[in-house]
Amino acid sequence: MNPIFERGPSLRLRLFFALLLSIGLMLIDRYTDSSTQLRSYLTAAVSPLFYVASLPQVILTGASEQFMSHQRLLAENDQLRERLLRQSGNLQRLEFLQQENNKLRELLGSAPVTEGQRLVAEVLAVYSHPFSHQIVLNKGSNDGVTEFQPIIDELGILGQVVSVGPTSSRALLITDTTHAISLRIERTGVAVIAEGLGQWDRIRLVHLPHSIDIQDGDRLVTSGLDGRFPEGYPVARVNRIQRDVSQPFLQVQAEPYAQLDRIRYVLLLWPQTELDQQGDSD
Amino acid sequence: MQRAKGISVIYLSLLLALILMVMPMPAMVKLFRPDWALLVLLYWVLALPFRANIGTAFVVGFLVDVLVGTVLGVNALAFSVVAFVMAANHQKIRNFSILQQSLLVGLLLALYHLLIFWLSHFLTGVYFLPDYLWPVLTGTLVWPWLFWLLRRVRRQFKVR
Numbered sequence: 001m002n003p004i005f006e007r008g009p010s011l012r013l014r015l016f017f018a019l020l021l022s023i024g025l026m027l028i029d030r031y032t033d034s035s036t037q038l039r040s041y042l043t044a045a046v047s048p049l050f051y052v053a054s055l056p057q058v059i060l061t062g063a064s065e066q067f068m069s070h071q072r073l074l075a076e077n078d079q080l081r082e083r084l085l086r087q088s089g090n091l092q093r094l095e096f097l098q099q100e101n102n103k104l105r106e107l108l109g110s111a112p113v114t115e116g117q118r119l120v121a122e123v124l125a126v127y128s129h130p131f132s133h134q135i136v137l138n139k140g141s142n143d144g145v146t147e148f149q150p151i152i153d154e155l156g157i158l159g160q161v162v163s164v165g166p167t168s169s170r171a172l173l174i175t176d177t178t179h180a181i182s183l184r185i186e187r188t189g190v191a192v193i194a195e196g197l198g199q200w201d202r203i204r205l206v207h208l209p210h211s212i213d214i215q216d217g218d219r220l221v222t223s224g225l226d227g228r229f230p231e232g233y234p235v236a237r238v239n240r241i242q243r244d245v246s247q248p249f250l251q252v253q254a255e256p257y258a259q260l261d262r263i264r265y266v267l268l269l270w271p272q273t274e275l276d277q278q279g280d281s282d
Numbered sequence: 283m284q285r286a287k288g289i290s291v292i293y294l295s296l297l298l299a300l301i302l303m304v305m306p307m308p309a310m311v312k313l314f315r316p317d318w319a320l321l322v323l324l325y326w327v328l329a330l331p332f333r334a335n336i337g338t339a340f341v342v343g344f345l346v347d348v349l350v351g352t353v354l355g356v357n358a359l360a361f362s363v364v365a366f367v368m369a370a371n372h373q374k375i376r377n378f379s380i381l382q383q384s385l386l387v388g389l390l391l392a393l394y395h396l397l398i399f400w401l402s403h404f405l406t407g408v409y410f411l412p413d414y415l416w417p418v419l420t421g422t423l424v425w426p427w428l429f430w431l432l433r434r435v436r437r438q439f440k441v442r
Contacts, residue, residue, distance in 0.1 A: 014336040018362035025355030042348045053305045125304045131402040134351040177408045
């Protein structure tokens with residue numbers, strides 16, 4: 001039998017050092033800003049692992065596409081073409097409306113809202129640890145991704161990028177417990193703040209007075225007041241209101257439009273140009 | 283030479299476990315995903331406590347922190363504590379039957395999740411849901427098979 005720890009410090013001393021080191025790490029990560037940079041390096045260092053881990057999925061989807069019948073492919077093609085037609089029809093109208101909107105804004109003396117650049121990224125990993133709702137994207141600083149950039153999909157806002165490596169980046173979802181976002185109730189225009197709860201299908205509106213005008217099914221869109229998310233993107237629908245007067249605030253929960261647990265592709269937005277212009281006009 | 287090969291087998295198995303932890307899966311399956319990295323680590327601590335102990339646990343825990351995106355150090359601390367309990371009692375635990383061992387591993391997993399929740403609650407203010415404890419159950423059920431597999435690997439490659 002091999003005697004354990006014949007060399008080196010005893011087990012308890014090792015534990016003591018490990019505890020000291022990890023507590024130090026926690027404090028640095030939680031209470032200082034230098035950790036964002038550190039995290040970016042670490043994300044870069046471990047990104048090969050994410051590529052390897054997503055390989056089986058890539059191979060499986062590839063194989064299932066290979067064996068998809070000709071007919072089904074044609075049907076899907078038809079469907080997509082129809083959708084494209086419908087959406088480009090809408091887009092034409094949108095361009096017209098945007099021009100009109102800009103002209104009106106010029107008349108009012110406020111800066112025109114320009115569309116930023118966009119980029120499609122694939123999701124390498126959705127990490128669903130209850131205490132951290134994050135996704136890893138396959139685009140990084142080589143593609144011009146920067147921190148705090150909003151990400152969306154076809155249904156609504158997903159979250160924001162929090163750390164960037166050269167070829168991959170990590171984004172925090174709106175349902176994460178550490179995430180908050182400034183929203184506006186579309187029907188009334190009242191600005192509210194929504195926090196994540198660590199659950200995929202709900203976020204919570206905080207600090208709402210009992211007198212606020214809010215209804216089941218109200219659409220919540222981004223307000224743009226936080227300076228990170230561009231204005232007007234849909235985020236969630238109010239689905240639970242508890243009017244308990246013994247509580248200091250109204251308890252309201254909303255369901256995100258985006259299906260956060262099954263994202264495959266996301267759209268990265270560059271809202272900076274728009275913010276800069278607004279800043280200049282002030 | 284032999285020793286270097288043995289150590290590389292340990293690291294390779296830990297690396298595989300880390301990859302399993304971040305592999306994309308449907309949300310329903312993810313809810314039940316066992317903590318592979320911790321289970322594999324626990325096996326090596328049990329079998330070869332002079333090769334893999336608290337230092338290894340700290341490094342693996344730190345990697346899990348980076349991969350998973352929890353506050354850095356949370357998993358490192360929990361891994362170290364659990365590995366300490368295992369290493370300090372490895373001679374007793376080795377002599378347990380596989381059923382007793384599984385139950386004990388279940389307890390250790392529960393301790394791990396408690397530590398993670400407690401630290402996360404302290405640092406970021408998360409709320410507890412009973413769903414968080416599913417990996418404890420699946421981990422307990424997986425342990426006998428993992429134990430058998432890794433023992434075969436250990437004997438095959440003569441890791442000492």
